Amino acid sequence: MITHVAFWALAVIAVLAGAAVFIVNSMARASYSLAVSFICVGLQVLLLQQNYVGVVTILMMVMEMAIMAVYMVMFMGMNPALMPMSMVHDKRHALAVSIAVFVLLATGVLLEPWPARRGTPPDDVTAALGEELMGPKMLVMAAVGVVMAVTIVAGVVLAAHRGRYDRFGDDLRRRPARDPQPGGVGR
Amino acid sequence: MSDPSVRVVAPLWVLAAAGLLGLLVLAAAVLDGALSARAAGADVRTGLTRPIGEVARLMRQRRRVTVAADTLLWRVGGAGLLVMAMMIVTVVPLGDWTLFDLDVGVVWFNAMDVLAWAFVWLTGWGANSAYSLVGGYRFLAHGLGYELPLMFALVAPAVAASSLNVGTIAAAQQGLWFVVWMPVAFLVFCMGVLAIAVWGPFSPALGPDVAGGVSVELSGVDRLLFLSGRYALLAAGAAFAVPMFLGGGAGPLLPAWVWVLVKTLALLAVFVWLRRHLPAARPDLFMEVGWVVLLPAVLLQDLLVAGIALGRS
Known part of the structure; x- marks a missing residue:
């Protein structure tokens, strides 16, 4: 209750x-x-x-x-x-879009024949949910995670306007590096 | 879900837990007062009573008002640290008793500690004062450096005990305390506790160079809540370290709950003492330390712990 x-x-x-x-x-x-x-x-x-x-x-x-x-x-x-x-x-477009989406989703909720519960909930619902969502696709999910992380790193690398030549000079020998904002470990 | 090693007590014991946290806060404040007095060359005894006098002074002080302050967010931020600390201690088992035997207690601690990001920044924001806002952003800059190492430091004991339940993690250290074979994770965790309490090296957010930073416009009860919230976070962090790294209630002769309190007090005293013995971490420099030194170090620690855990199972 x-x-x-x-x-x-x-x-x-x-x-x-x-x-x-x-x-x-x-x-x-x-x-x-x-x-x-x-x-x-x-x-x-x-x-x-x-x-x-x-x-x-x-x-x-x-x-x-x-x-x-x-x-x-x-x-x-x-x-x-x-x-x-x-x-x-x-405002106007946003309102139109949000009302349309709400109506669509609400209709879906009302028209969908919701299934009755079969069986009982498992002991560990979180594990069951993960199994249900990922289950046989776990390998794909794990691979996608790595691909996403690599994409983020690659995106940052491509977007950075200063590369190592700007930091260490043309022969990469300048120490310490010339940085507009020096870091804490003195690289 | 529940663990046989701990017993959930009746909800009314929350009051006792809050009182206990209050006593730890008082102990920490008195110790800090004494250390301050000694550092200033004054009689240590004057420092012992200073926190009590300070409480009385702040309770009577009239509230300072700033122009166009976002009062709601300001008050939420100032009072939030204390709430965070209380939420953390709910999952810490005191010997055999716990208030909230959550199966994901470690993640709970983590969720509570990121609330510091919100509360400290909001305190800096709400006052509509440039210096306090600078302080708020200093804290967030520290946060970008300390938070990920802290998260991965919490992973190590959880992996070793194969559980996210705080009681189970404490019970898994019967033979050997986790602090012995995962010292890097322990040190990084302690650093995280100092950081969420805006304490010691992480106090530039309250630095005198920005006129007190986040706390510059805080006065009266608001300042009292904010300052005691910082001590409470130190105490709650020390209490959480006990089941995570220091063997929980394990110890000879004394009952388990006494050992938990003894260990908490000892770690809390170290935290308070450290305030004057570590240099301030400049937010702009610390970012790189966090990502280039601490994060790889704690990830290696996790790898080591995972390897050992795999080998033992």
Whole structure:
């Protein structure tokens, strides 16, 4: 009973905090209302006894919002959050798209014949979920993970505007390297 | 899900746990007061009572108000550190008892420690003050350096015990404490605790060169909450290190819960003492130290631990 009440209360807070992202007039508030929304979802997942997935959701989302705050000031230069600003852009199209998507998903929910439960939930629901999602494709998933990491590294390498010749000189012999921002280990 | 080595106590014991954390905070603050007094050449006894006087002073102090402050986020950030610390101690077993026998307690600690990113930055942000914002970003710059090594340091005991449950990890060290054969992970974990408490080498976010950084505009009860939150995080981190690396309640003669407290207090005292014995880590320089030195070191530690764990099983 308490679990049900908590679940629905968290659901309501998650939706309201999600809506607040577009209503508040500061980027810091928008970022952290999104974080609150995700924390509520993470707690709901905890209530579903997917402990690992729930806690990791909270972990990732809080960190993500903090990183977003770093970029917020880095790219905006000015201090956007202390000057009120609107959190929505291109209102009409955005509204049309979001209403259309909502209607589509809601129709899907209502029209889909939901299956009744067969059997009982397994002891370790997280392991069962992983098995169900990945199962026979585990090799593919593991390979995709490595490919993604390599893509990120390659993307950063290609995007870096200074290479080793800029740092160490044409003969790569200059020590210490000439860096606009020296690092802590003196490379 | 639950582990036979620990017993979940009734929810009302949360109050006792909070009181215990409060006592640890007081002990840490008194020790820091005494060490400050000694460093300043004053009588050590004046330092012992300083934290209590400071509490009384801050309770009576009128709140400072800044123009166009984001009050909601400011207060959330300032009070958050204390909440984080309490959430961490819920999964730490005190001998045989625990408040919350979560099967993924290690990940829980990790999720709570990243909240520091939010709370410290929000404290710096909310005041609408340039120096406090500079402090907030200094903390995030430290965070980019310490967080990944800390995460991988938490992996080592979990791999060795084949469990993310804190009680099981403590029980897995009956023969040999994890600190003995995974010292790198332990040191990096301790560094992470100092970092989330904005303590010692990680205090440039509160540096005097930026007029106090994050805490520059904090006054009265807000400052009290923020400062005691830092001590509470040190205490909670020390308490979490006990089941993770220091054998939990293992020890001769005394009951397990006393050993947990003794070890926690000892580590906490070391943390407090370190404040004056380590240089400040400049946020811009520390980033590279974190990624080029600490992360590979702790990954090698994980590899070693995984190899040993594989060999034993």
